[in-house]
Amino acid sequence: MSTFSKPSQFSGGDEETIFHTTYKSKKVSYPPWYSPETGVYQSKYPPVPLPSDPFLDVVSFIFSHKHDGLTALVDSSSGFSLSYSKILPLVKSIASGLHQMGVSQGDVVLISVPNSIHFPIIFLGVLAVGAIATAINPLSSLSEIKKQVLDCKPSFGFCSPERVGEFSPLGFPVIGVPSTEFLMSESQHYKDSDFLKLISSDPNSAPRPKINQQDAAAILYSSGTTGSCKGTVLTHGNFIASVVQFVRFEASTYAESPSTNVYLASLPMFHVYGLALFVMGLLSLGTRIVVMRKFDADEMIRAIDKYGVTHFPTVPPIVLKLTKMAKEAPSGGSFKSLRQISCGAAPVTGKSIEDFVQTFPHVDFIQGYGMTETTAVGTRGYNTEKFRNYGSIGLLAPSVQAKVVNWTTGSVLPPGKTGELWIRSAGNMKGTLFRYLKRLQALPKLLNQLS
Known part of the structure; x- marks a missing residue:
């Protein structure tokens, strides 16, 4: 492409x-x-060489690179931080929790949350369980969200706590992701939250899926060069590149x-x-x-x-x-x-x-x-x-x-x-989704066609 x-x-x-x-x-x-x-x-x-192992997922690839970093993520306003030693266990916990909630390999998970120190944990946790992440602007209107939901058919979702009620009628379970201050408060309401249960899951309880570099990892929406919104299917290999x-x-x-x-x-x-x-x-x-x-x-x-x-x-x-x-x-x-x-x-x-x-x-x-x-x-x-x-x-x-x-x-x-600039690289997308192709097939059928 x-x-x-x-x-x-x-x-x-x-x-x-x-x-x-x-x-x-x-x-x-x-x-x-x-x-x-x-x-x-x-x-x-x-x-520069790219990994030749066809069954290398991007999460494993990221965390296989040795470094001497200590602090990974810091919330700018509160100063709350996550160390590198905690990042991978939290990613695995998210993956295990999602598996326990019924999310399986090939499912699409919608992420509609603002920037936070937990955004990377959630996104990588989705990929680690073999699911496909589709991210959307957390300020998107409900009609915009419905269009994306119609396109990529998510089976699970994350959003801000105040929008859980809006997302509930969309037909799939949704977890509200609390703000950093709320997480720091350790209130009883937080202790009873689904998000805490998710990140507290046993990091080793989920089966390790067999993921091919050509498997879809994310569907990101872009107007690209056509002016019309389309779902861009990016693979684990694309992200590794x-x-x-x-x-x-x-x-x-x-x-x-x-x-x-x-x-x-x-x-x-x-x-x-x-x-x-x-x-x-x-x-x-x-x-x-x-x-x-x-x-x-x-x-x-x-x-x-x-x-x-x-x-x-x-x-x-x-x-x-x-x-x-x-x-x-x-x-x-x-x-x-x-x-x-x-x-x-x-x-x-x-x-x-x-x-x-x-x-x-x-x-x-x-x-x-x-x-x-x-x-x-x-x-x-x-x-x-x-x-x-x-x-x-x-x-x-x-x-x-x-x-x-x-x-x-x-x-x-x-x-x-x-003239027009055409680019070819290992990062080039696998394909695009429904409205761009003017098709209405279910996601698994489309991804098989793109393989």
């Missing part, structure tokens, strides 16, 4: 000027990473140990950007993740300073807000711990980048590009002391191939030309 973006943002760096000049000569020469015969662009990075080619690879390009980094998670975890980073990749590296339940500008500033945040993955509007608040703060504020801002999910203007770089000269600003349909695998910026291109979305990730295609004729285009 090929996916595309506006290729005017797809930059090869300083070589782009050379190519424009070359085209004016009679003899056209091309760089070694582009094939004029096939129109394929190769990544300039060496290939995202961890390797996106998160772990980026970490490997820097000298610092990932366990010394502190990431601020304000991006929604139901979105592929936040999911790939905070629910999957960073947990395999031992990185500390400070979780904001919802974005608040003042909380953002406080969290950066309080927890010594070093990395802040974000989106263009928040880059603007952060720059503005830093300019208005006394002496420019502190922000001394910040080392990198990575921006994605939407285009950012040159003026915004210029203002940010001038306000934060000590912070590395990079952009990246990926889609729900590619499990966030695509391109990533990388600046060095000798070369910086803050306006570029960077280079193709390792083992990723691309084409630039004329959207009228379908012909492939060489460097320096503008």
Whole structure:
């Protein structure tokens, strides 16, 4: 499956000027990473190997990576935290509890909860039992939720406690996930809650399912390039590729140990950007993740300073807000711990980048590009002391191939030309669900067709 973006943002760096000049000569020469015969662009990075075991699930893969991280997840407002030693047992407890409640391999579980330190536990627990997670914005209207339910037919669900009554008529059991403060209070109501029973389940009581890398792991909803909402079916292998080619690879390009980094998670975890980073990749590296339940500008500033945040993955509007608040703060504020801002999910203007770089000269600003349909695998910026291109979305990730295609004729285009960007990688989705294909079959039949 090929996916595309506006290729005017797809930059090869300083070589782009050379190519424009070359085209004016009679003899056209091309760089070694582009094939004029096939129109394929190769990544300039060496290939990275992916696990060859066909029966490797992404949860096992994440927790098989050794690291020296101590604290895994921190609630930004309360400071309540979960250590790395507790993460895998809690994931297994969720899986065991779901198994006891009748969730089996291949079932779909709806997750409609805001960011929290328990979101990754729930999501990975669903995958560990062999079920398929489908995440949705917790602020979605009931009509939007019903559309997704009609598409993917969940048999179980998680939502905020106050919305359990709304979800109950949808035809499947639902558990309310309490807030962190409620969990800390240890009230009797919490002690009697279904969620506590779930995370208190014997972590070793559920049978270990046999999961193939090509088995569906998640159904994420995206308008993609068509403008119509569709369910994107992502496999365990897709997520493994995202961890390797996106998160772990980026970490490997820097000298610092990932366990010394502190990431601020304000991006929604139901979105592929936040999911790939905070629910999957960073947990395999031992990185500390400070979780904001919802974005608040003042909380953002406080969290950066309080927890010594070093990395802040974000989106263009928040880059603007952060720059503005830093300019208005006394002496420019502190922000001394910040080392990198990575921006994605939407285009950012040159003026915004210029203002940010001038306000934060000590912070590395990079952009990246990926889609729900590619499990966030695509391109990533990388600046060095000798070369910086803050306006570029960077280079193709390792083992990723691309084409630039004329959207009228379908012909492939060489460097320096503008067209549709097609991406091929191990992160490319398995397929899409009902409305996009205009089919109404049950999920198991559709997944068999996609295999």
